[in-house]
Amino acid sequence: MRYIDAFNHFNPPRYHEQVLESPLGQKDLGKRVRGIPALWDLGRRLEVVDMFPDYTQVLSLGMPMLDRLWGPDKSPDMAKLANDGLAEVAAKHPDRFAGYTAVVPMNAPEAAQKEAERALKNGANGIQLGTNVNGKPIDGKEFWPLYETVAKSGRPILLHPARTRAMPDYEGEEKSKYEICSVLGWPYETGVTLSRFVFSKIMDTYPDLKIVSHHLGGVIPYLEGRVAHSFDQMGARTSDEDYEGLRKSLKKRPFDYFKDFYADTAIEGVRAPMICGIDFFGADRVLFASDAPFDKEKGPGYIRSTIAVLESIEMIPEVREKISFRNAQKLFGLK
């Protein structure tokens, strides 16, 4: 079977140097990324890709939240550097890299829109976005011109979660404990951000906007019952905001927006959740992806386990092809 890996991570060389020189890069982040050569060393990366037959990647940056690394004075240039670097790597190895997505400087919303426009014209196959900007939401009106640009392009947004430790899990605490913010908080925030795309009416305003949610929709598919029946009753628990009025003013049932999002298979190679997620989004909206190279082997681990899990699930050939590569071809505009 042919596989196009829709969501995995790579930092092109010149951009990677800048990451290491950034304040965060000189601390924990630098230590962490240095330990994963397939994230930034092209030679090692090609070795990993070549371990799998008929397998190519659409490259995305290691982490789309440039706002964590640089202020708005520098982030637009860094985005450009990252995007041009990814374009160069992809162009040089089209047999291994089917395409790439671009990042945008979300702490400089106007520049973000412009960089999206530039990168998409330059051949980027999508835009990778974090679920927050320095901890703040991304559904504010200042970002709507960006969403309009992406919607018009026909290319997707790849939504990458992150939740800061500064968001505590209980009242009266200063930060999230035990790394719960990243283990459970990231997929939670994916769910939150998708919800805010719905209820802020971004999806009503830009119905052509295609959003691919990393990690098979975060928490959404498992919470199908609540997303359906509890959002149907939105307003019943609140008296200081007119959520009932808001719900009734939407063009569709809340649940239907969630079913219209896309999702990838990057859930660290587990089977039962994979079946649950595919059931939720359906054969036309799930894209094969590995999240490489963030496995314990630092490269091939999740590619191998994700393919193995998909192959263990019974599907008709048409569905298998859609998930493995055809949906990616269509969404990213690939051949």
Next chain:
Amino acid sequence: MRYIDAFNHFNPPRYHEQVLESPLGQKDLGKRVRGIPALWDLGRRLEVVDMFPDYTQVLSLGMPMLDRLWGPDKSPDMAKLANDGLAEVAAKHPDRFAGYTAVVPMNAPEAAQKEAERALKNGANGIQLGTNVNGKPIDGKEFWPLYETVAKSGRPILLHPARTRAMPDYEGEEKSKYEICSVLGWPYETGVTLSRFVFSKIMDTYPDLKIVSHHLGGVIPYLEGRVAHSFDQMGARTSDEDYEGLRKSLKKRPFDYFKDFYADTAIEGVRAPMICGIDFFGADRVLFASDAPFDKEKGPGYIRSTIAVLESIEMIPEVREKISFRNAQKLFGLK
């Protein structure tokens, strides 16, 4: 098939009067509960139960977080009133109510331990706990005597989620928007609270403690890959706390604690997540439950849909019996 409904909600009459007289009861909460007669009207409740053949309920209070309704001066008496009321209703209709769980005043930790002891001696079949106390976590040392008491009793904790709107979903915001706190935040907080039971070492200290997580484990089963592989790497992302040392000092792999929790089937009657959750917890640790009467029909809706979903899933008879009633018999000490 015989069904014992392990987690559903009822307020006994005298306690219900007190709820309506409480400050919250005079506002939104009162309006909401008044609209659901099967939550507090015994006659209506019996009608709902009688709609289903060979079906009984283990009653739990409408909402275990008495701390939201009363201060520590009053909550111990209110817990007693609730528990004695549930005991009375269950004793009067043993053909409909197989048992009941007790609540404890968590904003008065010593009284909570004492009330648990009293109620369990008085025949309560478990203790229902909220995932927070007035927004604060429940893994603090002040609650450990309570957990010791429950662990020794052999009866389970029924863990009920709630997340306050005061916990915003992003930095810089004052509260959660669009009721995301209850739709997605509740199952998220179930996951958080289970994690804190593990990493605070409550589970290492009281290995006999049995925790039944409402809504089929919250978000845990769908995040199986992260709960396994990401918690295995706990410490890698943090330098200001020794999480690696903590992880290594645990008696088991983090993942194994999560597999040892129990869970109920109360997920609003959806099929794919049901299969995913049963796969995660296994046949010995899933209990049939409906969350009645919080469906749109205000009574029978979730009972009917949950039974229908379970019957649509292929299982060997032994597994079906365990989930439908045998696990409940064992855990609650029922005949």
